[in-house]
Amino acid sequence: MPTEIRSLNEECGIFGVWGHEDAARVTYFGLHNLQHRGQEGAGIVSNEAGHLHGYRGLGLLSEVFSNENRLNKLHGNAAIGHVRYATSGNGHVDNIQPFLFRFFDSQVSLAHNGNLTNAKTLRRELEEQGAIFHSSSDTEILMHLIRKSEAPTFLDRLKESLNQVQGGFAYILMTENAMYAALDPNGFRPLSIGQMKNGSYVVASETCALEANGAAFVRDVRPGEVIVIDDEGLKIDAYTTDTQHAICSMEYIYFARPDSNIAGVNVHTARKNMGRTLAKEAPVEADMVIGVPNSSLSAASGYAEVSGIPYELGLIKNQYIARTFIQPTQELREQGVRMKLSAVQGVVEGKRVILVDDSIVRGTTSQRIVQLLKEAGAKEVHLRIASPPLKFPCFYGIDIKTRKELIAADLSLDEMNTRFGSDSLAFLSEEGLISSIGLTFDAPYSGLCMAYFNGDYPTPLYDYEKKYRASLKENKVSK
Amino acid sequence: MPTEIRSLNEECGIFGVWGHEDAARVTYFGLHNLQHRGQEGAGIVSNEAGHLHGYRGLGLLSEVFSNENRLNKLHGNAAIGHVRYATSGNGHVDNIQPFLFRFFDSQVSLAHNGNLTNAKTLRRELEEQGAIFHSSSDTEILMHLIRKSEAPTFLDRLKESLNQVQGGFAYILMTENAMYAALDPNGFRPLSIGQMKNGSYVVASETCALEANGAAFVRDVRPGEVIVIDDEGLKIDAYTTDTQHAICSMEYIYFARPDSNIAGVNVHTARKNMGRTLAKEAPVEADMVIGVPNSSLSAASGYAEVSGIPYELGLIKNQYIARTFIQPTQELREQGVRMKLSAVQGVVEGKRVILVDDSIVRGTTSQRIVQLLKEAGAKEVHLRIASPPLKFPCFYGIDIKTRKELIAADLSLDEMNTRFGSDSLAFLSEEGLISSIGLTFDAPYSGLCMAYFNGDYPTPLYDYEKKYRASLKENKVSK
Amino acid sequence: MPTEIRSLNEECGIFGVWGHEDAARVTYFGLHNLQHRGQEGAGIVSNEAGHLHGYRGLGLLSEVFSNENRLNKLHGNAAIGHVRYATSGNGHVDNIQPFLFRFFDSQVSLAHNGNLTNAKTLRRELEEQGAIFHSSSDTEILMHLIRKSEAPTFLDRLKESLNQVQGGFAYILMTENAMYAALDPNGFRPLSIGQMKNGSYVVASETCALEANGAAFVRDVRPGEVIVIDDEGLKIDAYTTDTQHAICSMEYIYFARPDSNIAGVNVHTARKNMGRTLAKEAPVEADMVIGVPNSSLSAASGYAEVSGIPYELGLIKNQYIARTFIQPTQELREQGVRMKLSAVQGVVEGKRVILVDDSIVRGTTSQRIVQLLKEAGAKEVHLRIASPPLKFPCFYGIDIKTRKELIAADLSLDEMNTRFGSDSLAFLSEEGLISSIGLTFDAPYSGLCMAYFNGDYPTPLYDYEKKYRASLKENKVSK
C-alpha cells in the first residue's frame, strides 16, 4: 500500500462491471479501494443500452467526482473505470483513462494497467500508415491495432492485437454489448474476477475492490487469457498459449493492499512472512521492533513475532498530509521539521531499535527516518529491509526506468549502512522472498518476476533494450 | 488521535511563538501537528513590529494556506494560530480563530481551546451593558471582559477577566508587545511550553507541536497559571491559587497524538498500558488481537503483549478518505460497501478475534466493525474497550453535551454485547484507567477528570446545570 | 453608470423588501440592477418569521450567489441586501454587508450607503466605553449607538442614534418585526420607496431596482426621514427637521443608471440636457460627435442634437472585460494594445471629432482616448466634458478623499488641453449643470451638492476638516 513517503509508483488500477443497475456507482466503490494504485487521475465510462458516456479528471477519485451529479449522469448497466498514476510531464487530462472512442459503426472504451515494451515501435509504424495519436500514453496503441485488424469479430480483432503488444498489461475494454479483460502472457499485473450478489460479474486489479462491492472472488485472470462478459455471462478464452507466470514481486512487497489476495496469497500474510524470514536471516539484539507506517507494519510484526522482541509504535504518520506542502525554510528544516513522519520520543528514547522497512529505492527516506529516530534518542537503529536490494529497473508498469534512481545499484551494503547512519543493515534474501510469498507455479522463481533484484527479465526488452544495456555499464554494482 | 471514523470531537488546537523571524511558518508547522484536534478551520495571526495581520479560513490548514502567499504575507517575529473543530451550524468563517481585534489604542489577537460553563450568563450580562458580539463562539467573551476591566495593565485586566470565566480553557493572546497563555484552574486541556534552538519560546496544545519545530520541552502550563512571553523572555504568573488538577482523561484515551506527552506521560505508553491492564482485567481465549486503526493500535499491542496472543493486521483503514462521500445506494450498502475500513479476510477467516477499541460513544462504529469481521469469516469477535463506559457528557471542551448520544448511558453491558453482535464485551475499569495512565497529582483520581465515566464533575456546571439534571432522568443507566 | 474605465467609485447600493414570499429573490433582482454601485461584495439577509439568516461574499452578486442554494436557503417574507465597493485594503469579507447582529434579546441586520464625517470620533468614544468593533467600516457605529441608547423603543433608539452620526448616509435596518430606512439631513445619496403588485413595500438606492421587480414608484425618502415598514404597512417619520437638500451631483453626471429617476429627474434626460447645454456653451466646428461608452452616450447625443453635427460610433467598448487582466509587455503597450476601448478607424479616419466625456478625474483615461482617436487617424479631437472641473474631494460616500487625485485641482484648462493632446477642451459650467438637471428645491444650487466643483460643502467636515484644510494648500488651483 503505497504511502506518500515513497518514490516508487504503480501506474494504475482498473475495474469493470457488467449487468448492474448501479454500474457507475459499483465502479466508483471499486476504484475507491484501488486508489492506492494511482492518485493523479480517475475516470469512469458507463454503457447505457449501447451508448457509452464518460467522465474523467485529474486528482483523487473523490475529487474528480466531488460533484455527485457527474456520477449520477453515468447511467447504464455496465461501466469500466481507471485510477492513474501519471509520471511528471504527462499529467494532462488527455491521458486520463478510460479512453472513449466513438466510431461511425461502434463505440469502444479502454482502460489499461501496465507498460508496453514495444510501444514506440508500434506507434511509429502506425503513424507511418496515417494514424493520429492524441495522447502520449501507450494505451491508444491497442485501439489502433484493433481498428486496423481485418479479422471478422471484435473478439478476433482484439486477440490479434493482443498478440502484437509486448510487455506488461492488464486491459479492460467495453463495447456496446460486451466487456473484455485481458492479461499479458506473464501475468505481471494482478487481475481478478468476482461476482456480485445479483450475479453481475466484476473485474478488478485487486481483490480488495471486489470486496468493496460485496462481490465474491471467482478466479484470477490468467496469463494469456482474454475473458468476455456480456448478457450471456462469463466466457474465458485465450489469445496465446505461450505463457509463463512472472507476477510482479513488488505487488506483494509494497504496492497491493494488505487485504488483497494475489494468486491466492494474502498480501498481509506474505508481508508478515517476509518479516518472519528476515528475523531468521538477520537477527539482532534490540529492545523493540518498529515498522515504517503504513506499508511495513505487517513485516515488522512478523519480525517481532519470530524474534520475540516487542513490537512498538515508534513512528507516527501524520494523517493530514496535503498534496502540496508549504516548505519550511532551511533554518526550520535544520530544526527538524517533520511533516509526514514523527518519531515517538517517549517510546524510543534510550532504546535499541530494529527498524523494519519494506524496501529501499533511492534511500533518502531511509536515511531521514534513521536520523529522526536518533534525534529522538534511539541508542541504536538496526535497519532491516523485508525485500532484497532493488538494483534493476522495471519495464512492465512500475515507474522506475533507469538504474540511476536505485541506491542499491550504486552502493554496497556497507556503503549504504554508512550513508543511512544506521547501526546495522540487512536485506531479505531472494530465496527468503520467494519462500515467504510461497507461490508454487511451475516457472522460474516459482512464478515471480525477480528482475528488480537480479536483472533476470522474463521477456525481451524491445524498445528499452539499448538504453538498458547502456545503463548497466554506468553502475558499480554489477549484475 | 481522532480518525474520521469516530463521532467524538475535540474542539481545538492552539499554538504561539514569540521572537522567531519565521514566526508564521513556525506556527504553520506547529498547527500541522495539531491538525488532529480540529479540521474545520484554521488561522494564523502574526505580529510585525506591533502590527497584527491575520488570515483564517474553513478547512484543513493545508487548504486554508494552499496559496503560499497567504502565509508569506504574515510577516513578523511572533504569531499565534488555531485549528478548530466546528460543531454543525457554527461552520461559519466568523467563528474561525484566532480572533483579531483592532482598537484605537491597541491590537489584540486571541485563540481559545475549551468550553466555558458560564458563557451564556456572561454574554447576556455584557450585552445588557451594550456589548456587541460578532461570533457565536465563547471566545469573544474574554475580550469583552478585558476591555471592560479598569485594571491598570493588560496583564492585570487579563487576570481579572480569567477569574470571571468558568469551565475548561486554554487561551493564547497576543498584543503588540507580548504573548500570553493561560490555563483554567483544573487544567482540563493540555498546554505546554517549549523553546526553539534560537531561544524563542513557543506554546502549544500538545508537545508534538513543539517537536514539529525542533523545540525542546520546557514545562507544562499549570492550572491557574498565566504566562507572559515577550522580548524579555518567559515569565510565569498565576491569576488564581484555587486550583486542582483534573486533566481530561479522553486526551490520553483518544484525542492526543501518541507521540505527545501530557503531564509527563507519553500518550502511546498510556494507551499501551490501558491495553495491558485490560488484558489482565478481561482475558479471553482467542487466535489473534486486532486494533481499530489508528487510535486503538497502541492499546491492542499492549493487550497482545500481556495475553501472549499474536497481534495481527485484521482491519485496513483506507488512506484516501474524502471529506464528503458519494453514498452507496441502499442495495449497494447491503452488499457491504466499506469506504473507510476493510476487514482482511485472509487474516481473520475462521479465526477467534479479540477486537480492541479505545472507547465507545454511540456504538454504531463498533457494531459495524464487528459485522465487518464476521462477514469476513471471523469465528468469534471479542470486543475489548480500553476505557470505561462513557455515560456522561463533557462541558469542558469535548463536543458531547447530552447523554442521548452515549450508548453506555442507555444500555447495560449485556444489551450492548447483543446490539453489537460481539461474542463478548468488556470495558477497562475506572481504576484500571487511572493506574494505566499513572498520574500522581494530589487530587481526586490522581488528577484526572473522570466525569465522562462517573459524572463526578470537578466544577459547578453553571449554565449547563439545569439541562444536565434533566438529562439524568431520561436515561436508564443511573449515576 | 460606472464602467471599469473610470477611477471614481460609488460606495454602495442598498435594497429591502417587506412582506413578499420570495423576499430574498426580490432582493437579488433589486441588487442586480444596483450592481453598478458596487462590484466588490454583496450580501442578503432574510427574515424568516423573526429569525434572521444571511449570506455574503466578495465579488459580483452573481458570483456570491453562483450556487443557487445559497439564495434558496434565505427563507422568509422580508429581506435586505447590499452591494459594496471596497476601497483597496478593506476588501475583507468582514466588511461585506448587510451586517447581522444576534443579541440575547433581539436580532438586527444593517446595510449602509454613504460615509460618516464623525466616524473616527464616535468609534473612539465607543471603544473607550468598552465597545468592540469587528470591521473597519463606519457601518457598525450605528449599531453600537442603538445598543447604548436607553430610549424605550427600537425606533426611538434608532432616531436618537441617527442624530449622532454626521455626513452622508442611507441606511436600511431590519429587526424581527420591521424594516427601517433612513436618509441623512442633506439627502446626499438617493433612496426611493416602491410598491410591488402584491402590496409589498420595497426600498432601494435607485428606482431602476424598483423596476427590476415590477414595483411602482411611491416616493423618495426625504432628508431627515426615517420610514418604518412592517406588517401594518408603511409609516413615515422624521428624526430631525433641520434638513436641506444637497443631492450628490455626481449621481446625475456619472453614477446612477440612466433609467433611474432621482428626485423626479430622469438620469438619462439630465445627461442629455448636460450635452445640449454644453453644445451651446462650447460649440466647435467638426464632422462628428462621439461619446465615451457607456456613461457619456446620453450627453454625446444631446450635444449632437443641438449642434446638428452627426453622432457616430467612434469608440467601441469591449464587452468581455475581466476583473484581472494579463498585462501587455512594454513593447506591446507601445504598439497600442487596447483592452477596454477601441477606436473605429473606419469612422474617425481623417475626421474632426468632438469627443464628449461625462467628467474627468485623474485625466489618464481622457489622455489615452484622445491618443487612441489620433492614432486611428482623427484629424482633430475636441474634448467636451459634460460637467464642471472636479477640484475637491467628497466626504459623503464617493471614494475620493484627497485633492491629489484630481487633475483639475492641479492644472489649468490650457495645461490640461496640452496634457491630453486634444485640439480644444471645454467643461460644462456650474450654472449649466444646475440648469440641465433642473432641480427646484429651495436650497443652495437648487438642492444639489456642488462641493466637488467649488468646495462649498453643505456640512461641517468634522474628522476630515484638518486634513482637508492642509490639502488646500498643496494644490495650485485655489478654491
Place this chain on the structure above:
Amino acid sequence: MPTEIRSLNEECGIFGVWGHEDAARVTYFGLHNLQHRGQEGAGIVSNEAGHLHGYRGLGLLSEVFSNENRLNKLHGNAAIGHVRYATSGNGHVDNIQPFLFRFFDSQVSLAHNGNLTNAKTLRRELEEQGAIFHSSSDTEILMHLIRKSEAPTFLDRLKESLNQVQGGFAYILMTENAMYAALDPNGFRPLSIGQMKNGSYVVASETCALEANGAAFVRDVRPGEVIVIDDEGLKIDAYTTDTQHAICSMEYIYFARPDSNIAGVNVHTARKNMGRTLAKEAPVEADMVIGVPNSSLSAASGYAEVSGIPYELGLIKNQYIARTFIQPTQELREQGVRMKLSAVQGVVEGKRVILVDDSIVRGTTSQRIVQLLKEAGAKEVHLRIASPPLKFPCFYGIDIKTRKELIAADLSLDEMNTRFGSDSLAFLSEEGLISSIGLTFDAPYSGLCMAYFNGDYPTPLYDYEKKYRASLKENKVSK
C-alpha cells in the same frame, strides 16, 4: 457584435502570429478582440524553436488564462489561437482548439472557423481506413487528410487536403517551421493579414484583432488562397482557382465588431447604411428612434439621421450579466423582472417609438422588448429590422441548421407583427441590404451570401442536402 441576448451564434475566431518574441501574448490580445466570436472555450499553441506547447480550456479567454503562468509558459516566437462557440452537448474540453498533434516525425497545430458540408462523409471514409477521431468537431478531418496524403511537401499535402473539404472554412495551421492560413473557395468567413511594427505577420478572423496589436492591415486572405508565413516572410499561394465570393452577410449585420473592416467595408458604416436605407424603405411617424443595445445602435443612428427623428437611449443593457442566472419564480417573472435589458421609463413614457433591431431569429427577444417598452409606457412601438427576414439555415459556420428555429420561416409579416405586439413591423429588403453594404465583387449579390434570406446557397449542401430538402416541406413560408 453578438450580445448574450441573441440566440444566433458564430462558431469561432482564429488568430496567428509568426516572428514575435511575445507571440503567445500577441495572440492573447488578438483573441481578446475576437472574444465576441466565441465565449465557450479558448486556447493558444506556441512554437518554441520547433517545439509546440499549448494550453486550452472552457470559458472566456480571461478565465482560461486567469493564471498568468499559463500564458507565460507558452514560450516561442510564433503562436496560433482560437476562441470557440460550442453548441450544447459539445462543450467538452476535447473540442477546444487549437488542436495539437505530435507525430514521430513532426508537430502540427490546427485552428478552424467554419463548418464543412461533407464532414460526415469524409469522417466515415477515414474511419473505414482505420482512422481514429478524438473529438466530435469537423476540424480533425483536415489533419487526417494531410497525414494520408502522399504529396511531397507539407504545403502540397495541405493543398491536396483543402481540395477535399467542402463548405465554409478559415484555417490556421502551424508546424515546426511555418504558419499556414487558408480560406474556402467562397470566402464565407473573414480572414485578414496584418503586419506588426517589428515586421511580424499576423493573421486574424477580423481586423479589430490586428489593431489590438497595433498591426497594420496588409490585405484580406482571398477565396481559395493558402498563405505561408515563415522566417522568409509572407508567400501567397492558392489551392484552387475555382472561386467566387460569397461573404456571409450576417457578419456585416450582426457578428463582426463594428470597428472591423471586411473586404474593405467598415462594419459600423455598413450597419449605419442599413439603418439609413431602412428609414427610406419603411418610414413611420414617431417621437424617437431606439436601438437594441449593443448590436443595433449603428443601424438605429442611421435610421434617426435619415428620418430626422431624434435618437434616444430608451433601452439599457445591464453590464453585469453572469453566465448563469438565478431565475425568477413565475410570480416574479410576471412582475416583469428584466435581468438583461431595462426600458427607460423616463424616456419612452407616452412616446411613439421606432425600435430598430439588427435581425430576428426566433423572435422571442423582439417580443420581450416590445413588451418592455409598452410596460414602460410607450404609446406606439414600430419595429424596424435592419436586415431581411431570416428564413433559411446556414451550413457554413453559423449555428442554425434547421428552419424550425427561424420565426420568419413560419409566420408572415402580419402574423409576426401580431405575435410581437408591435404597432408596425418592417424588414430591410434584400436589395437594400446589398446596396447598404456596397460590395462590388463580380459575383451573385455583389459577392454576399444571401442564402439565409433566399435559400440561394452558393455551393452544394452534400451531407446536409437531404435534411434540408425535408425541412423545406415542413414550413409554411415557401422558398
